[in-house]
Amino acid sequence: MIDRKDVEHVARLTRLALTEEELERMREQLNSILTHLDTLRGVDTEGVEPTAHAVDLVNVMREDEVEPCLPQDSMLANAPDRSGELFRVPRIIEE
Amino acid sequence: MSAPAHYEVVIGLEVHAQLLTRSKMFCGCPTTFGAAPNSQTCPVCQGMPGVLPVVNKKAIELAMRTALAFGCRVNPACRFARKHYYYPDMPKNYQISQYEEPLAEEGRLEIDIDGASRTIGIQRLHLEEDVGKLVHEGTLETAQASLVDFNRSGVPLMETVSKPDLRSPEEAAAYLKAFRAVLVFLGVCDGNMEEGSLRCDANVSLRPRGSTTLGTKVEIKNLNSFRNVQRALEFEVKRQAQALDAGEGIRQETRLWEADRGYTRSMRSKEYAHDYRYFPEPDLVPLRIDSRWVDEIQAALPELPRARRQRFVAQYGLPGYDADVLTQSRALGDYYEAVLREPAPSAGADRPKIVSNWVMSELLRVLPGDDERAIATSPIPPRHLAGLLRLIDDGTISGKIAKDVFQKMFDSREDAATIVGREGLTQVADETALGAIVDSVMAANPKAIDDFKRGKTVAKKSLFGQVMKATGGKANPTLVDRLLEDKLAKIQR
Known part of the structure; x- marks a missing residue:
């Protein structure tokens, strides 16, 4: 079971500022997801190789060829803040 | 520490x-x-x-x-x-x-x-x-x-x-x-x-x-x-x-x-x-x-620096220092061996060391040896360096002139024979022609002759320098030395 401390830890790692109410809601939702996983865990997987994919594909690759990029202005268009050609983000050196 | x-x-x-x-x-x-x-x-x-x-x-x-x-x-x-x-x-x-x-x-x-x-x-x-x-x-x-x-x-x-x-x-x-x-x-x-x-x-x-x-x-x-x-x-x-x-x-x-x-x-x-x-x-x-x-x-793997260094010492008899320098990049080692593969009918057994000297002292004077691209696209390709060394081997040019030609090759991307032909740098190795120059230099330097007669052998060096100068450095030095030796010996008698 996931407790409040776990939720706070994950929230901190993902830089999410959750209110007390949200922390509690997340705790409940995460636990219900884990309960669902327990149901899945009940399936007999004897002799089945673990996989991260539902499709039976390997080695999907591309040749090393340069393709057009998106124009600089388009890439910067959605930036909340910019400084010339650069994205501007809040200071990340912490005291 | x-x-x-x-x-x-x-x-x-x-x-x-x-x-x-x-x-x-x-x-x-x-x-x-x-x-x-x-x-x-x-x-x-x-x-x-x-x-x-x-x-x-x-x-x-x-x-x-x-x-x-x-x-x-x-x-x-x-x-x-x-x-x-x-x-x-x-x-x-x-x-x-x-x-x-x-x-x-x-x-x-x-x-x-x-x-x-x-x-x-x-x-x-x-x-x-x-x-x-x-x-x-x-x-x-x-x-x-x-x-x-x-x-x-x-x-x-x-x-x-x-x-x-x-x-x-x-x-x-x-x-x-x-x-x-x-x-x-x-x-x-x-x-x-x-x-x-x-x-x-x-x-x-x-x-x-x-x-x-x-x-x-x-x-x-x-x-x-x-x-x-x-x-x-x-x-x-x-x-x-x-x-x-x-x-x-x-x-x-x-x-x-x-x-x-x-x-x-x-x-x-x-x-x-x-x-x-x-x-x-x-x-x-x-x-x-x-x-x-x-x-x-695996099959396409090149020989690695360490193995190549050891092979250069074993196969070409190079000093460890030379092998180190020549294997600092793949392109430089390739360059060296490409020169060695070129024909050199008049070269001696010390050719690997001579080529190494030219690569280390001349090529690396003008290009950084660890820069793969610079070496691979050298204005003097291995074929041209080999051609220059052949001109030394067969007596066409002196080693001293060859260094000037090297710089000209680097600047113009031409081969050695083209530069030597156009600029008249061919070594004077004609005994009659050179003999005449030696005679005129001796005639123009009576003081040196006197010095030599009084036992100052250093005077011969000065005459040698005068002959080289008179020929624009193109005289075959071995031949000049022998001619001077002969002619001075006659004077002394």
């Missing part, structure tokens, strides 16, 4: 190398260094939601080439994983890397330290994507914001983790040098540490001498030159030894090397969280690397 004698230093290095692909790891954006900020990006490498990364086959092959050169086992199955952390250099909040199933494991690298050879184990080699570049607005202390350039984001990175086999800061620097040399030789990385193509982190711990368990390790980041690797580790070894001597424990942490200030400082835990919550990357299917693919890459 070495560690206090009662401690043994244990170091492992993690080296990140940008692979020399034209396009990025998971998209077709170019990898060219130095472009205008954010001009080489697309939704994939900017981490927009809903995009689909596709693996660059060349990146896999370059990493396989490196793995095989280090004698690693290339795993038949490997996959990518998401490494989660939250930082503005990576907008999708995870880096595509490899975790439990890396591309290759269990290799080794030979290093030379204090004239002896040591084998350093390589634990694993895996692929990942580079992240964007952050610069602080203003100074570090007063910065209100950071600025991000995502051109580097998604460039293929190969991370190679050594085993904790290194026993001193000097060995760590030697490992990094040898590592870089192999990568550059293989053509998988340009090795440019200033531009960040090769970056290094170190894990270092101390333990009482004789102990077999590892001490608490500290990771040091930001080691961007051979010198910094050594300096940072020397500082850290000293810091840890002092802490241990004082009975303080070592905290397992990540420290940042401040090159300008010459010390390591603790990085705050928020700057560097170790909880990455890896899981298999669902957007990429696994890789299956069969033995046929491995064999193909």
